[in-house]
Amino acid sequence: MTPASSIGAAVADGLVREAAWRQRRIIKWVVITAICLFVLWLAAWRIGLNFVSMLRGLPHMADVFMRMVPPDFGYMERLIDPTIETIQIAVWGTLLAVIASAPLCLLAAHNTTPHPVIYSITRVFLNLLRSINELIYALILVSAVGLGPYPGVLAIALHATGMLAKFVAEEIEHVNRGPIEALQAAGAGRMQIILMGILPQVLPSLVGYILYRFDVSIRSATVLGLVGAGGLGFSLITTMKMFRYHETAASIVMIILLIMLADWISGRLQKRIL
Amino acid sequence: MYMEKEAALNVAKSSPHETSGQPIISIRNVGKTYANGSVVALSNASFDVQRGEFVVILGPSGAGKSTLLRCVNRLAEPTQGKIFLDGKEITENARELREVRRHIGMVFQHFNLVPRLSVLMNVLSGRLSYRSTWRSFFYSFTKEDRAIALECLEMVALGHKAFQRASTLSGGEQQRVAIARALAQKPTVILADEPVASLDPKIARQVLTYLKEVTHSLGISVICNLHQIDFAREYADRIVGLCDGEKIFDGKASELTDNILKKIYRLNAEDDSDASE
Numbered sequence: 001m002t003p004a005s006s007i008g009a010a011v012a013d014g015l016v017r018e019a020a021w022r023q024r025r026i027i028k029w030v031v032i033t034a035i036c037l038f039v040l041w042l043a044a045w046r047i048g049l050n051f052v053s054m055l056r057g058l059p060h061m062a063d064v065f066m067r068m069v070p071p072d073f074g075y076m077e078r079l080i081d082p083t084i085e086t087i088q089i090a091v092w093g094t095l096l097a098v099i100a101s102a103p104l105c106l107l108a109a110h111n112t113t114p115h116p117v118i119y120s121i122t123r124v125f126l127n128l129l130r131s132i133n134e135l136i137y138a139l140i141l142v143s144a145v146g147l148g149p150y151p152g153v154l155a156i157a158l159h160a161t162g163m164l165a166k167f168v169a170e171e172i173e174h175v176n177r178g179p180i181e182a183l184q185a186a187g188a189g190r191m192q193i194i195l196m197g198i199l200p201q202v203l204p205s206l207v208g209y210i211l212y213r214f215d216v217s218i219r220s221a222t223v224l225g226l227v228g229a230g231g232l233g234f235s236l237i238t239t240m241k242m243f244r245y246h247e248t249a250a251s252i253v254m255i256i257l258l259i260m261l262a263d264w265i266s267g268r269l270q271k272r273i274l
Numbered sequence: 275m276y277m278e279k280e281a282a283l284n285v286a287k288s289s290p291h292e293t294s295g296q297p298i299i300s301i302r303n304v305g306k307t308y309a310n311g312s313v314v315a316l317s318n319a320s321f322d323v324q325r326g327e328f329v330v331i332l333g334p335s336g337a338g339k340s341t342l343l344r345c346v347n348r349l350a351e352p353t354q355g356k357i358f359l360d361g362k363e364i365t366e367n368a369r370e371l372r373e374v375r376r377h378i379g380m381v382f383q384h385f386n387l388v389p390r391l392s393v394l395m396n397v398l399s400g401r402l403s404y405r406s407t408w409r410s411f412f413y414s415f416t417k418e419d420r421a422i423a424l425e426c427l428e429m430v431a432l433g434h435k436a437f438q439r440a441s442t443l444s445g446g447e448q449q450r451v452a453i454a455r456a457l458a459q460k461p462t463v464i465l466a467d468e469p470v471a472s473l474d475p476k477i478a479r480q481v482l483t484y485l486k487e488v489t490h491s492l493g494i495s496v497i498c499n500l501h502q503i504d505f506a507r508e509y510a511d512r513i514v515g516l517c518d519g520e521k522i523f524d525g526k527a528s529e530l531t532d533n534i535l536k537k538i539y540r541l542n543a544e545d546d547s548d549a550s551e
Contacts (some may be wrong), residue, residue, distance in 0.1 A: 196413075
């Protein structure tokens with residue numbers, strides 16, 4: 001047992017050190033906050049963000065908005081085809097991505113990759129795929145293969161592959177090792193271990209990611225038309241360029257409805273499957 | 275039908291050395307050193323396991339029990355020594371690893387079932403080494419395999435739970451499924467690494483009884499790691515005492531005196547509080 005007197009001395013000493021530690025912490029946080037505020041102010045100044053110009057812009061916003069209401073609901077009938085096309089682009093874009101990412105996610109997970117070098121190459125490749133926005137892919141692909149929904153499908157597939165394969169690879173890496181070891185011990189081969197040990201473990205999150213990605217694909221597909229890659233975005237940009245704001249508004253309403261629908265469907269599916 | 279096939283296979287395998295005295299497993303001077311030679315998990319362990327024998331490896335945590343078992347089916351590679359399965363050295367050739375592992379079932383402390391698969395599928399995974407990869411792609415097993423799996427489930431009295439998800443079973447039941455999975459390999463040896471360490475004493479006894487009775491009736495040898503002395507005494511045909519990676523006892527349960535136990539668990543004057551179980 002430590003004698004009572006020396007405990008008292010230790011506590012007194014501890015209190016002194018605690019006060020110094022608290023002071024250092026406060027100073028640290030003051031400095032960090034100041035730096036953050038400065039960076040934010042610099043950014044706002046650089047891009048001309050200020051209250052006055054925002055207020056001055058309000059009447060213009062109101063003007064455009066007034067020209068949009070009421071939306072031309074009669075025009076919505078002519079939006080049905082582009083809407084279906086948007087969904088079709090999203091479905092096929094996502095499906096192609098699922099197919100492409102099946103082998104890629106295995107190469108990009110350190111516990112299933114055949115070689116560390118292949119692992120690194122695949123990871124870099126997936127990051128490249130993911131770092132480019134769908135609109136940019138679409139812009140390039142439209143000039144390569146021409147206008148229409150086809151470049152839209154490819155654009156979504158490319159971006160979605162990067163995302164799906166990376167997420168699923170991460171999921172594979174966090175799989176419980178125990179069952180894998182048991183299958184190894186039973187003499188199962190690599191592919192058998194993947195099918196019987198890994199796939200069942202990642203299945204719920206795999207389905208979740210695919211549904212989430214479908215949701216994202218729908219959103220992306222609605223704007224791909226802006227660069228001529230099919231779908232609702234094309235109506236949006238053409239009506240806008242012809243100053244038919246009531247029809248633009250109808251397109252926006254359609255997009256909102258579509259996204260709500262996609263949200264609802266993927267939510268229902270997710271609940272049923274998991 | 276599969277029984278005949280298996281029997282024929284066994285005869286073909288064992289005919290060159292029919293002598294009943296031939297041990298099924300021979301461990302010769304096996305050692306394992308981890309991490310650039312600094313940690314010695316196991317050193318110079320030697321002993322034999324006879325056909326149908328239930329051998330318990332007894333020792334405190336960190337004695338090298340787990341390492342020893344893992345060297346036998348080469349989940350860990352021994353850094354010295356040799357291991358023979360049925361007279362054939364298995365520590366040499368990496369190509370035949372799957373073939374070797376097929377004959378050695380394993381049961382783990384944490385059961386290691388795939389929780390989302392059905393009980394039957396988990397047992398069927400014990401048959402994977404007999405089947406081709408392309409067949410596994412469709413999760414299809416032969417009628418023969420399914421019959422074997424169901425039979426093994428019956429042996430641990432869990433046939434009625436075949437189509438439930440493994441995760442819905444209790445710990446004791448999961449370990450029995452894991453035993454059935456090992457049995458489905460039609461093994462000659464089962465390695466059990468602390469099979470009852472995460473079960474309460476009553477369930478633990480039940481699981482060990484299943485393991486002992488089923489393997490006894492099928493003539494399968496068992497090497498079972500335990501840290502509970504009473505279980506070791508109750509179930510072992512033979513006990514191997516391990517401490518600090520070295521074998522310090524090898525004999526019948528009745529020969530396991532208090533003095534030897536003190537040596538295994540290092541119950542010396544200084545550190546008896548943390549070593550007792």
